[in-house]
Amino acid sequence: MTARIKNFPGVSLSEKDFEEGKILFVHDELKADYAWDTGIGIGAYLAGLKRGVILGVRCGHCRKIVVPPRTVCEWCFHPMDEYVPVKDTGMVNTFSLCYVTWDVKRITEPEIPAVIALDGASALSETSVIMGGIMHKLGEVEPKQVKIGTRVQAVWKPESEREGAITDILYFKPI
């Protein structure tokens, strides 16, 4: 088939085609606004963050503590309502040094997103592939110094500025 076909369809355009006005286009900026109900589990989580506490939830059946809290255990489908504070310290499970922003602007000082396995939540082990980890950013650190396994602690916004959002934690820094 590909052996027989000589011309495949598809016309490739270049930036120049647009600059020279050869190609017409319609521009539209979308306005899509939402107010998502946070509900019971995430509602508790955000209220905790406002107080400077990271809440997890414990499954009475699996006995795992995971973050963020939710009302059902996805592994055994039992309801969960035992909210437990976990520590605001933990270990870098993995990370990246990212030189482009979310909207693809180049930056010279990288952002450092990381998955942080929180102390007091379930940890990875020989027998468990489930852990209580969250995604956040690292700060106050030389990028090249970060390693998987680095111990970190949350740096919180001043209490008066917290609003019940994941950004109430500014970043995690090495300890």
Added chain:
Amino acid sequence: MNERVAIVGVGWSGFRPRTPEVSYKELIYEAAVRAYANAGVDPRADVESFVTVAEDFIEGTSIFDEYTPDQLGAALKPVHTITGDGLHGLATAYMLIRSGYCDVVAVEGHSKASNILTHPNIVAYAQDPVLNRPLRLNTHFVAGMEMHRYLFETDTTQEQCALVAVKNRRNALKNPLASYAADLTLEDVLNGAPLAWPLGVRETAEHSDGAVVMVLASEKKAELLAEKPVWIRGIGWCNGSPSLESREWGSVPYLQQAAQMAYQQAGIRNPWNEIDFAEIDDTYAYKELQAMESLGLCDAGQAGALVEEGATEMDGELPVNSSGGSLGVGYMLEATGLMRALEAVLQLRGEAGQHQIEDAGIGLVQSWRGVPTTSGAVAVLSN
């Protein structure tokens, strides 16, 4: 291959204009727990595959299927999302079971319409981005134009359309799941504000939040699981032209085709005589009349008279939207088809309470994906 497929469990939650106390995941979880209890299945052990229906812009999340598994007990299981109506989801589960690949499949649809702050904009983004959207028209205009052409071609009157709204919202008074029940007069409806003339605001369904989960099973499993299985006797779906410039405006041939597909599977030859009740599209009041005709319940132009005669009332010859329909219950976005199928299941099990229809044996369910689409689906269910 499994020839016969049944609905063996149903669950629902919400069915209110707003559900601020729960997240969408919690709303779905509640419906799922009920459905699994109703079917007597454990989702982790017994349900082999899961089908969800959702649209990204409605959720405000791209690749929304990411967030579907956990609250359904479907993590690390075969799950996929159909960007269609709940009946498309049912059709998908039906095919999965018929293929012999699965015996038990769960289907989920939900609406968190109350969380969308710019819904008219979102709907407008379904218009052709180059040809139509730059005109900046509220997408209800498509319904207004279609209604006008339908009235013109069939000599149906605005009064007949308005009667649909009167009937459905009155039916809703008996349905505890209905958010927009009301005892209105014809004048009340006709005197409402115009929306996209000849279409009025009171002939247009308003949003509701809620979730519906259904468990489907092959015949051999259904016999073990359900005392009162509801059989999917036929299911069909079809698309017309998405283009506003090249579609039929007065009739909906894609719906005729979807109905033919479902009727053929179900062996239905004379729908009006063989079907006991219908839960069909009434997103806009005129759509119920147009759908009755396309579904072959009557000839073109006759639906209005049937409504006037009371033939589609709850105690009529063929009750239509005994639940209250979208006008009475509320429009539930992608969950709409499942909301109608839920009513059909309850009717066929004899569990519809105050709005139970006597001797309900075969039910017709139909949905449409709303403006500006030409996407319809039809199911024939029986007990």
Added chain:
Amino acid sequence: MGMRKVAVIGAGMTKFVRRAQETPKELSWEAARMALESCELTMDDIQAVCMGTAPDAFDGVHMKGEYLSDGAGAWRKPYLRAFVGGGTGVFTPIQGWYHVASGLFDVVLLVCEEKMSSFYPHAQAAFVTIFDHTTERPLKPNLLWIFAIEMNRYMTAYGINKKDIARVAVQHKQNAANHPCAMLGEADITVDDVLNSEVLAWPVQRLDVSPVSDGAVAIILAAEHVARRLTSKPVWIEGVGWNLDTAYWTNRDLAYPRYVEYAARQAYEMAGIQEPRKEIHIAEPYDPFDYKVLHHLEGLGLAERGKAVDLYLNGTAAPDGDMPVCPSGGLLGVGNPIAAAGLMKIAELFWQLRGEAGARQVPGSPKKGIAQAWGDLMQVGTVVIMGR
């Protein structure tokens, strides 16, 4: 299991380009028309259409499936769009498979289309909306984050270095040099080119990544009795599997894709495959990033955990190796119009198993191939096994 047999009987694809002149509908139509011509059918023969296309946000079109329907030939036909993120391209043939296997349809057209160039200024920005709106999106995550942190976890867990992983990108881009639709085929590329390319999100560099692309692919499926009538060389869909892991991706170990393993097990069971590494002749695992191929080969059971890179180092994965991997050139070489790129892998297996892959034809008359895609928040695996 007594299931109906389903065959691939036709395929078509457009060039994969950075920016196509064609609209999304036109791309869909071009691929569909070519697939129909390839097996001498017309739209009248098609009983249902399945569409695969990635997030609506790329096009800024709500209900993108409805918008694309006429371009895909779905006018007055049963039409469904399934969506499992990046896994969609290999899910669409699964969807087509159950359409035919259900007995409701005998001939089904599958179209996967993507026009990522419509998003302004760059499609990557659309991806911020894939993250949880409450717990993650406020951190302004970039799509690259999740890949980079998964890659880092994978490298660290098994002690794999970037130099070895770069061999994947090199191999695929070299393979793509023989694909007439490829965007990034490069016969002369070296490991140093990859290692010296711009760092995007360490450990991910420019040449570790597949490009944003526009393109479409179409496939035609038929029930056995129809397939035997229409072609002397049907390629059967022998196994299908799909699996979606929890959305709470930070609660999982990213070093290993369990969801791919589960999907693969399902497909192997259906295909009656006991020893994948011996029975599969060609693999087209999903390769949006070079390390992902290794991850997926391990999930597919085609390599031991942490050892997939050996297939590249010892030549097994080369086009003339014992088990060629991505002889098409994959997403890294041909391009990555998301859903279309997944279906391209099905088209490649179809051509390879029929001996019609031209300059890319692998030697030894391969009999069985596997295609796999992946998507969502490092979460979904879709697997199709094809054989003749």
